[in-house]
Amino acid sequence: MVKKKKKKRAQLPFRLNILFFVVFLSFSVLILQLGVVQILNGDSFQEEIERTIEDTSKVPVPRGKIYDSNHDVVVDNKAQYSITYTPNKGVQAKDRLKVAETLAEFISMDTDGITERNRQEYWYLKNKDEADSRVSDEEAEEMGNTEFYDMVLDRISEDEINNFSEEEEEVIAIKKELDKAQSLTPQIVKNEDVTSEEYARVAEHLDVLPGVNATTDWNREYPYDDTFRNLIGSITSQEEGIPGDQEDYYVTRGYSRNDRVGKNGLEEQYEDVLRGTKEQIRYSTDKGGNVVNTETVVEGERGKDVVLTIDMEFQERVDEIVREELDKAISEAPYENRNMEDALAVVMDPQTGELLAVSGQSYDREENEFNNTASKALYDAHRPGSIIKGATMLAGYESEVITPGQTFYDAPIKIAGTEEKASWKNLGLVNDLNALQQSSNVYMFNIAMRMGGEYNYQRNETVAFDSGAWQEMRNYFRQFGLGSETGIDFPFESTGYVGSQGNAGNFMDYAIGQFDTYTTMQMAQYVATIANDGYRVRPHFLKEIRNPVASEDNLGSLYHHQNTDVLNRIQMDQDKIERVQEGFRQVFQTSNGTGYSYFGSKNYNPAGKTGTAENEVYDEDGGGVEQYTENLSLVGYAPFDEPEIAFAVIVPNTGDASGINHYIGEGILDTYFDLKEDRSESDEEENEDE
Structure with missing residues (x-):
């Protein structure tokens, strides 16, 4: 009688078993980690995803009035149309240029104040690739961003910036004012001679003018004309802002650098009284710098009124x-x-x-x-x-x-x-x-x-x-x-x-x-x-x-x-x-x-x-x-x-x-x-x- 031969059981190689075991452990650790993330740290990670940044903006208010001893107004506030710009965080120069080009379609702008530098910066934004190519890679390696930018501007010829059209000059003038703006802080773009037509056009197109607003501002008015003006003094313009030699003094007292302040006379003497309390608005922005919420945290109040001993x-x-x-x-x-x-x-x-x-x-x-x-x-x-x-x-x-x-x-x-x-x-x-x-x-x-x-x-x-x-x-x-x-x-x-x-x-x-x-x-x-x-x-x-x-x-x-x-x-x-x-x-x-x-x-x-x-x-x-x-x-x-x-x-x-x-x-x-x-x-x- 012939005996049948037994078949041998197939066995996995030892190394393959080890590999399977390692994979098993890896998946186990991964599952454990997912559990920790989901169960223990899920809320905190979700908060990070949804996290916003809060900033507070201070909006100027009208100054207090000045009266004489008989309570007749000596210095008043005259309301006037104003175009302002309040940029979000992270706004770039090219974004401001786009806003300036659009805004120029709705307002006219005095161009007397623009400088050669303003023209160079405008030309650069319109011709960035060509301008950058004028600095070699070897030169660029030896300098920082600021030095590189200055060199690029220096290599823009006078001919390239001296033939702008009147419309382009107005864009440059508008952008100059937009560039002064700080994040979430209103900057006046134009408040002198804003016509009712300009005001209406801007107000109607705010949806294509990010950060721009048509609002009302104020300026000082003197019912008695020249009488006593020499002693009343004056306030700085929006362009002047805080005088340079007094910047530290005012900034440490809550002023913005472009705030108007009394620069001489009684306007300067009683600045603390006349300035008022700025309205404070809290802005919440997401990681992209987009405003997702605003809240007024301090109601603004115009300055207190000063009554003088002078009988006008x-x-x-x-x-x-x-x-x-x-x-x-x-x-x-x-x-x-x-x-x-x-x-x-x-x-x-x-x-x-x-x-x-x-x-x-x-x-x-x-x-x-x-x-x-x-x-x-x-x-x-x-x-x-x-x-x-x-x-x-x-x-x-x-x-x-x-x-x-x-x-x-x-x-x-x-x-x-x-x-x-x-x-x-x-x-x-x-x-x-x-x-x-x-x-x-x-x-x-x-x-x-x-x-x-x-x-x-x-x-x-x-x-x-x-x-x-x-x-x-x-x-x-x-x-x-x-x-x-x-x-x-x-x-x-x-x-x-x-x-x-x-x-x-x-x-x-x-x-x-x-x-x-x-x-x-x-x-x-x-x-x-x-x-x-x-x-x-x-x-x-x-x-x-x-x-x-x-x-x-x-x-x-x-x-x-x-x-x-x-x-x-x-x-x-x-x-x-x-x-x-x-x-x-x-x-x-x-x-x-x-x-x-x-x-x-x-x-x-x-x-x-x-x-x-x-x-x-x-x-x-x-x-x-x-x-x-x-x-x-x-x-x-x-x-x-x-x-x-x-x-x-x-x-x-x-x-x-x-x-x-x-x-x-x-x-x-x-x-x-x-x-x-x-x-x-x-x-x-x-x-x-x-």
């Missing part, structure tokens, strides 16, 4: 008085007055420091016109002349070199080696009141010599002089604000020129206002201090700050009221101050007073002091003194017993213009009290009607 009706009249008197003085004696250009006046409440009017008029001989230059009252300093004799007299009392009622014989004084010094005429025996009333220089010279140590003056002899008297006298003067800051709420003020400490003759000149120089504002603060029984108050333009309201006809609620700020009380006895006050009264109200012919008949009980200071005008070719001119000055206040108005007037470099300072001062006081009476009668009539 009174201001206009003071400007008119100053301008007319200056015009008359120049036209009546044009040769003698060829150096006379300015007349300045400051009017304030001596008890509160409120400025009622600040006027400056300058004559432009080339244009034959007058300009409003009121800010010169704060930064132009001049020799004041005899108006400061009240301070000199009080310095004499306080230093105890004279006593009330003391007399000196007013005759020319001659110190060895110096020119003779005298009053405007020989006044004979004068006491302190006579010295103010008749403006005795010699009396002041005796005070100066005595403060310098000389009590036994002999004609044509030398005198002893202690140079420490300079500092002593200046310290007294500074108590009145002469030679120091007045503290006014304005971005800048001058403190005047302080001359070097000279000899006894110079010191005598100083005592009569013929040495150091002061601003008109300092002179006004000085006379206000005398009128206010020795209390020096800070002059100020701000009366109130009001919250903004939607209504155009009403002021908002009171946010802040400016109180009187007493800077110091002069260190002089009240009876001595009253002695000087009486001398000032006699200047205006007694027959021998130097201001009597102008103020003696007034019923508002005025007091004050006249002044004249001599200047030397030097030949332009260096040939020495060509001409002597005079500064004519005047300070005063009224009523004498309860002052409510104080003023200072200075007319520098006059020739034959005697009396102009008095005419201006008289006009100021007359106008103030006439206006007060008219308003009082008007109020009475209104009350009767009610």
